[in-house]
Amino acid sequence: MLKTGFExxxxxxxxxxxxxxxxxxxxxxxxxxxxCLLACPAATDSITIDVLNRxxxxxxxxxxxxxxxxxxxxxxxxxxPCPVGLHRDAMMMWLKVRMLxxxxxx
Amino acid sequence: xxxxxxxxxxxxxDIVIVGNGISGLTAAVEARRLAPDRRIVMITKQNHPTINxxxxxxxxxxxxxxxxxxxxxxxxxxxxxxHVINARVEEIHAQSxxxxxxxxxxxxYESLLxxxxxxxxxxxxxxxxxxxxxxxxxxxxxxYLDMRxxxxxxxxxxVVGGGLHAIETVVSLLYWGIRVxxxxxxxxxxxxxxxxxxxxxxLERIRRAGAKVYTETEIIGVVGRVGSVIGVITNQHQFxxxxxxxVCTGTTPVTxxxxxxxxxxxxxxxxxxxxxxxxxxxxxxxAGDVAALKDPQIGEYAPRAQxxxxxxxxxxxxxxxxxxxxxxxxxxxxxxxxRMGELSxxxxxxxxxxxxxxxxxxxxxxxxxxxxxxxxxxxxxxLSLGSSQPDGLAIKRLIDEGYSIRHIxxxxxxxxxxxxxxxxxxxxxxxHYMVSTGKLPSPGTVEPPLQTQPLxxxxxxxxxxxxxxxxxxxxxxKSEVYTNPLRNTYIHFxxxxxxxxxxxxxxxALFFERGFAPVQAMHQLQDKPNIIESTLVSLPSNKxxxxxxxxxxxxxxxxxxxxxxxxxxxxAPAPIHRDAxxxxxxxxxxxxxxxxxxxxxxEHPNTRIYxxxxxxxxxxxxxxxxxxx
Numbered sequence: 019m020l021k022t023g024f025e026x027x028x029x030x031x032x033x034x035x036x037x038x039x040x041x042x043x044x045x046x047x048x049x050x051x052x053x054c055l056l057a058c059p060a061a062t063d064s065i066t067i068d069v070l071n072r073x074x075x076x077x078x079x080x081x082x083x084x085x086x087x088x089x090x091x092x093x094x095x096x097x098x099p100c101p102v103g104l105h106r107d108a109m110m111m112w113l114k115v116r117m118l119x120x121x122x123x124x
Numbered sequence: 125x126x127x128x129x130x131x132x133x134x135x136x137x138d139i140v141i142v143g144n145g146i147s148g149l150t151a152a153v154e155a156r157r158l159a160p161d162r163r164i165v166m167i168t169k170q171n172h173p174t175i176n177x178x179x180x181x182x183x184x185x186x187x188x189x190x191x192x193x194x195x196x197x198x199x200x201x202x203x204x205x206x207h208v209i210n211a212r213v214e215e216i217h218a219q220s221x222x223x224x225x226x227x228x229x230x231x232x233y234e235s236l237l238x239x240x241x242x243x244x245x246x247x248x249x250x251x252x253x254x255x256x257x258x259x260x261x262x263x264x265x266x267x268y269l270d271m272r273x274x275x276x277x278x279x280x281x282x283v284v285g286g287g288l289h290a291i292e293t294v295v296s297l298l299y300w301g302i303r304v305x306x307x308x309x310x311x312x313x314x315x316x317x318x319x320x321x322x323x324x325x326x327l328e329r330i331r332r333a334g335a336k337v338y339t340e341t342e343i344i345g346v347v348g349r350v351g352s353v354i355g356v357i358t359n360q361h362q363f364x365x366x367x368x369x370x371v372c373t374g375t376t377p378v379t380x381x382x383x384x385x386x387x388x389x390x391x392x393x394x395x396x397x398x399x400x401x402x403x404x405x406x407x408x409x410x411a412g413d414v415a416a417l418k419d420p421q422i423g424e425y426a427p428r429a430q431x432x433x434x435x436x437x438x439x440x441x442x443x444x445x446x447x448x449x450x451x452x453x454x455x456x457x458x459x460x461x462x463r464m465g466e467l468s469x470x471x472x473x474x475x476x477x478x479x480x481x482x483x484x485x486x487x488x489x490x491x492x493x494x495x496x497x498x499x500x501x502x503x504x505x506x507l508s509l510g511s512s513q514p515d516g517l518a519i520k521r522l523i524d525e526g527y528s529i530r531h532i533x534x535x536x537x538x539x540x541x542x543x544x545x546x547x548x549x550x551x552x553x554x555x556h557y558m559v560s561t562g563k564l565p566s567p568g569t570v571e572p573p574l575q576t577q578p579l580x581x582x583x584x585x586x587x588x589x590x591x592x593x594x595x596x597x598x599x600x601x602k603s604e605v606y607t608n609p610l611r612n613t614y615i616h617f618x619x620x621x622x623x624x625x626x627x628x629x630x631x632x633a634l635f636f637e638r639g640f641a642p643v644q645a646m647h648q649l650q651d652k653p654n655i656i657e658s659t660l661v662s663l664p665s666n667k668x669x670x671x672x673x674x675x676x677x678x679x680x681x682x683x684x685x686x687x688x689x690x691x692x693x694x695x696a697p698a699p700i701h702r703d704a705x706x707x708x709x710x711x712x713x714x715x716x717x718x719x720x721x722x723x724x725x726x727e728h729p730n731t732r733i734y735x736x737x738x739x740x741x742x743x744x745x746x747x748x749x750x751x752x753x
Contacts, residue, residue, distance in 0.1 A: 050176030101463035103513030
């Protein structure tokens, strides 16, 4: 059965920084300047922002993106450098939720 | 996957898109998602795939590689069965629904999207020396590739132009360590977007960063030696030596197709479109830099040459062309955010257009500047310069949806607006209203209704562009109700639709808990007003709520609220949890969920324990601290 991954008890609720429509809106507003990935202390693979955005939004999640999402520890270093004031941390959180749902959490 | 289109014998398609910029490709991908079996063709004369154009400056200074510029992963077009034709569209034969490509080849369409974008305005054509090597007009990928190749041998550069594009170029050059001379035509920077203090702040920061700024200065000639630039001459009789002249003087929409159409297409600073991106010609749409949208505040049509606007327009055009529901977001007011070195700049709405009618608050502390324009407790314009970027999309939402900002004026002014907290409170007010009155809310009733007619409102529909004589092309009788600008204020069904959004947002928590994907499950929720289940509802109170009080006041107020819930006529007959049986996962854990009404009651423990995200983290942290010590 699908788990949210945080706690599989009866009362586990996942709260996002931002709601899903807001995360989608921010993903559409991303200009792809890569500043967040440059600032990221956890980025190891050479993943590109277009792939990260598409896979955060919908569809299957590839191995490099899943590895990146696992290594992300929500430090928030990506928020300050964003020139358009978007919240990559909320997007990463949503990616993680999606990942756990699609079976990457095992 | 069956390939319906073979490359050689294509002569018509359901959806034809001209241009492969971000609007065009977004529209194509979105149309594919909405209509999996339509034939989609994209005609472009660009020789590279769609790229993140705002990231080109980072690319030019070597912060990005070429692969990182791609807006969509490589091969998206093929994977999405979007047929790309490399050709130039010469004419539109709208009466017989086909276009002609270079060489006279015809191509039929059912819906046509013009997403031809814009070209750089560049230097005046009669400027002496404009064709020397080293004079670059920055607009396309090729221009930036050229600039990137030259940067290593440049010591001085001249940047021409007074817009955001120019200042971003200046900052990029400074980052590279080049001496920059920046020529601005007016005496302030961005006179239509920034007021004088804001402009002064920007110019002072740029000067401090090392650029030489020349205001009220124009280039009157380029001096070259043996074919390449050695300097420019300005109208202040100065000679500025340089090896590179970068021209960032704005863009012009490419509206040639509008003039090469056999039916008259309304066009003035871009092709005029309505809120569904329909042009004045049937079955032809326009999106992106080429489309001129109506500004809901000032009522003028103008293109919005901006990334997010282009993406959104692509999506809306796709929905309109496939006959699907148009995304809820709407265009709303213009929004622009950028960073210039250490300075973040955000403008939402038209902060300078409201000089006489609006109350303006200004704050210029700690090296930042904010200007908040307010009409009747509604935000109409927001301008912010500072070291950090506020949540611009949330502020845009404040304007678009006409929320009252009575209690957050100071937060906005100081740049400390917490969007998450504010919007969750809005939902709480709305839920409270629904519980106490049993009616669906609209912003006008949650907050006391305004005495005067509001100057701004949610503008969902601007009506068709066709003039009465062409009215055959549309049967939009309903739309015309809203074409009168004086009446174009509050559309009451729109806020109610918005509330259903709020319901969806709030219900995510429930879905997550059950392991449902909200995106898939959302449509099931449309008619179910079960917002109460997950919303923290406060007691009716005349006093304005204090933000910090919610955590503590929650537990003792809940019983009253609960009683209210049961009495409420709004809750009682609601068909809540029609598919409660599918939620077996959590239902099992909460003893037997036999009947519909039982399930509703059983929701309570959840609500009580985790009312807000702040409480969540609060309890967690407390425990952790205790364990640690």
